[in-house]
Amino acid sequence: MKLTITNLTKSFGDKKALNEINLELSTGVYGILGANGSGKTTLMRILANVMKPTSGQIDLDGQDISIMDEKYRDLIGYLPQHVGFYKNFSAEKFLKYVAALKGLPKEDTNEKVEEVLELVGLADHHRDKIGGFSGGMKRRIGIAQALLNDPKILIVDEPTAGLDPKERIRFRNLLSKISTNRIVILSTHIVSDIEFIAKEVLILKEGQVVKKETPQTLLKGIEDKVWTLLIDDENEVTKYQADYRVGNIVRIDNKFQLRILSDHQPEDDAVHDVPNLEDLYLYYFDEEETA
Ligand SMILES: Nc1ncnc2c1ncn2[C@@H]1O[C@H](COP(=O)(O)OP(=O)(O)OP(=O)(O)O)[C@@H](O)[C@H]1O
8 A cells, every 4th residue: 555645735825834745655654753833734634635735646556535535535544633522422432423424334333343442442441431531541532433444544643742651652552553554644743652663754844854764764864963961060051052952951960961962072071872763853853943
């Protein structure tokens, strides 16, 4: 299965939210990483066929999705950033309701609902009201509804925003588990969401894909740009922050260890460290964007 995106542009007035995007996606998890306003949601919505591009084309295995239309929509599972749940519905009732909306054959519904509840780890809560669910459980029921039609392409916008670390890991593992034989596209500005599960990371900046690589290749690209530096004086922290992209600042006894992203060695006693995707994010996005 191949999703081919050609010269995709979306304008809102003078603003180009997406600017001539070209991509080819096959099965596996793709992580779209971008600062606020970089165009992630716009791209997700166009891929989910709920928004039309201004120009450009998307083909699934050589077929234009705007011509496939309904047929394409049947292959899509979409979990938007904000989902309105029926709080008084139980998990099971909600999923049966969505199954009806999606036009699933009635005779298959019970089995399918049971299957997706099992898959997302909510089988024991099938009779509980969604209103009482935690953030992580709500995201999982969101994935469950997106999986009801057994989609070939699963699009998930900012799935882990507001989740605690345990819920985030659980959710990440769930996406990884269901990515076999599907294209899973996941947008986030939380780097750790995709570090371990993405086959490729797409870095979106001002509506353009500036990088599309495996996490390993992306990290290799910045391996000589990550430094740590130990300083004594707290006042110097601000000086370095003004001159460099500074990541984590760790207090060690009376000193401060700065993580600095720089093409050159910031000081003679600065030493290289192993890069992670958080460094990569800092390297590609301006501080004002990451704030
Ligand atoms: N309906 C709209 N009308 C006008 N401008 C829009 C509309 N939707 C998006 N934009 C603009 O397009 C740009 C990209 O927005 P988009 O929501 O796709 O970014 P994003 O990367 O998803 O951001 P966030 O992480 O904040 O959700 C932004 O500048 C935004 O203001």
